[in-house]
Amino acid sequence: MPAPTTSTALHSDPHQAVARSAQSVPAGHPLTGAFEMMGARMEFGRNCEIYGEGEPADFVYKVISGTVRTSKVLADGRRQIGAFYHSGDVFGLEVGEEHSFSADAIAASQILVVRRSALMGLAARDSHVAHELWTLTGRELARVQEHLLLLVKTAQERVVGFLFEMAARRPGGDTVELPMSRQDIADYLGLTIETVSRTLSGLENENAIELPNSRRVVLRNRPALRQLNA
Amino acid sequence: MPAPTTSTALHSDPHQAVARSAQSVPAGHPLTGAFEMMGARMEFGRNCEIYGEGEPADFVYKVISGTVRTSKVLADGRRQIGAFYHSGDVFGLEVGEEHSFSADAIAASQILVVRRSALMGLAARDSHVAHELWTLTGRELARVQEHLLLLVKTAQERVVGFLFEMAARRPGGDTVELPMSRQDIADYLGLTIETVSRTLSGLENENAIELPNSRRVVLRNRPALRQLNA
DNA sequence: CGTGATCTTGAGGGAATTCAATGTCGGTGG
DNA sequence: CCACCGACATTGAATTCCCTCAAGATCACG
Numbered sequence: 001m002p003a004p005t006t007s008t009a010l011h012s013d014p015h016q017a018v019a020r021s022a023q024s025v026p027a028g029h030p031l032t033g034a035f036e037m038m039g040a041r042m043e044f045g046r047n048c049e050i051y052g053e054g055e056p057a058d059f060v061y062k063v064i065s066g067t068v069r070t071s072k073v074l075a076d077g078r079r080q081i082g083a084f085y086h087s088g089d090v091f092g093l094e095v096g097e098e099h100s101f102s103a104d105a106i107a108a109s110q111i112l113v114v115r116r117s118a119l120m121g122l123a124a125r126d127s128h129v130a131h132e133l134w135t136l137t138g139r140e141l142a143r144v145q146e147h148l149l150l151l152v153k154t155a156q157e158r159v160v161g162f163l164f165e166m167a168a169r170r171p172g173g174d175t176v177e178l179p180m181s182r183q184d185i186a187d188y189l190g191l192t193i194e195t196v197s198r199t200l201s202g203l204e205n206e207n208a209i210e211l212p213n214s215r216r217v218v219l220r221n222r223p224a225l226r227q228l229n230a
Numbered sequence: 231m232p233a234p235t236t237s238t239a240l241h242s243d244p245h246q247a248v249a250r251s252a253q254s255v256p257a258g259h260p261l262t263g264a265f266e267m268m269g270a271r272m273e274f275g276r277n278c279e280i281y282g283e284g285e286p287a288d289f290v291y292k293v294i295s296g297t298v299r300t301s302k303v304l305a306d307g308r309r310q311i312g313a314f315y316h317s318g319d320v321f322g323l324e325v326g327e328e329h330s331f332s333a334d335a336i337a338a339s340q341i342l343v344v345r346r347s348a349l350m351g352l353a354a355r356d357s358h359v360a361h362e363l364w365t366l367t368g369r370e371l372a373r374v375q376e377h378l379l380l381l382v383k384t385a386q387e388r389v390v391g392f393l394f395e396m397a398a399r400r401p402g403g404d405t406v407e408l409p410m411s412r413q414d415i416a417d418y419l420g421l422t423i424e425t426v427s428r429t430l431s432g433l434e435n436e437n438a439i440e441l442p443n444s445r446r447v448v449l450r451n452r453p454a455l456r457q458l459n460a
Numbered sequence: 461c462g463t464g465a466t467c468t469t470g471a472g473g474g475a476a477t478t479c480a481a482t483g484t485c486g487g488t489g490g
Numbered sequence: 491c492c493a494c495c496g497a498c499a500t501t502g503a504a505t506t507c508c509c510t511c512a513a514g515a516t517c518a519c520g
Contacts, residue, residue, distance in 0.1 A: 001383060001477080001507090074379070074383075075460050080378075080382055082375065096368070123361075127355070127357065131354075137371060141371045142330065144371060145330065149304070151382060152231065152420035154231045154475080183498085191477090192477060194501085195477075197500055200500095201501080214498075233510070422509060424469085427467060428469075443517085444467060
């Protein structure tokens with residue numbers, strides 16, 4: 001098991017803005033639209049905390065630009081990353097009253113913030129919105145299950161699986177931009193930073209990938225990677 | 231990573247019964263009640279498949295008695311268990327159109343089977359039912375996230391975590407009944423059967439637990455276990 | 461009792477971690 | 491411009507943990 005890692009988290013409390021901007025929306029509006037209409041757009045800097053684990057889950061968030069990670073610090077000090085969220089992704093939608101993970105921006109990010117109570121109220125009146133909320137949670141469930149399946153594989157399979165996951169998000173062809181650090185990747189995959197690094201180097205030596213720099217990966221040989229993915 | 235394990239799965243197709251027994255229910259009924267009224271009670275024998283991975287998710291299930299496991303066979307032949315469901319648990323509720331895992335009864339089980347379309351129709355008309363469906367999916371999400379956190383820990387922590395999980399389910403005090411085999415536990419925890427067995431033996435040597443027989447565990451020293459749980 | 465399935469225990473090896481050192485990149489100031 | 495610095499990433503060597511393979515023990519059942 002990887003050793004504990006410490007991370008610095010700059011805290012800010014930018015949520016007052018929402019109260020001002022939040023506004024009601026005509027019932028019957030589809031959620032995707034409602035999100036845009038009801039929310040306040042906010043900026044978060046690199047490593048800025050958006051919310052903390054255990055805080056009241058009064059808001060739901062949508063990434064406009066940038067990247068967000070959710071994470072949790074375990075009892076022994078180790079950090080597990082729950083997910084990375086990119087443009088268009090919704091995060092922070094909880095069924096319970098508290099956030100089960102904390103969230104911070106990996107890079108400067110624009111985030112749309114919506115009152116949870118507003119969505120819930122809308123859902124209570126409009127079954128389409130209710131269905132949309134349910135679908136969001138269901139997609140999250142599917143994502144976590146995929147993540148779980150990654151964690152029972154070998155280091156190489158985890159890293160390759162991660163690369164495919166990242167590649168699938170943006171239509172960048174075979175070039176994948178990694179907005180997160182090696183430590184973030186390691187904490188997402190349940191590996192150490194050294195193992196991630198070694199594995200990437202190994203894949204490069206086998207001509208499966210190319211590493212122009214540490215934050216960019218080119219998938220040179222997808223079939224070979226597919227095979228390593230098991 | 232554990233080596234592939236093969237498992238025999240007796241197949242039966244007992245779903246015709248549902249069509250006969252399914253009946254509509256007055257709108258506005260709470261889901262918990264609706265489940266009982268709309269469903270057909272069915273019996274599944276040990277190792278009987280309830281549904282298979284990739285099959286249309288036309289039904290939702292609730293355990294009346296017995297235990298159910300959901301599992302998935304990975305590309306390399308290894309099996310990952312997604313969850314164990316006990317009395318009162320709902321399983322098989324999908325947001326998509328297909329089951330993402332297969333499900334089988336670990337022991338002889340009574341299962342309540344409900345048409346998904348009936349629930350969905352109810353949810354479309356009654357926001358309380360919709361909320362209930364959403365809550366079910368949300369609880370499942372929380373459960374999978376807990377499971378995921380287990381998989382990044384050491385073998386000992388996984389096994390201890392599993393024992394606590396099982397102990398929390400039934401109010402049996404410190405005595406925990408394990409309805410599943412060592413292989414099932416191993417496939418749930420991403421370990422080998424040998425490691426599970428060794429870890430349990432180790433815990434017994436440290437007087438943290440007692441093993442009257444292979445399917446029963448007595449938690450002798452919860453504080454010590456709590457510590458090992460990290 | 462046998463017999464097979466399940467579980468436990470042992471010995472050895474391999475994969476990932478740990479500890480440690482070196483390398484790279486971007487920024488800042490001399 | 492480039493030397494320096496800190497953060498991040500890579501590489502190396504040794505260790506640890508868990509897996510693999512194998513043998514024995516226990517249990518349920520005929």
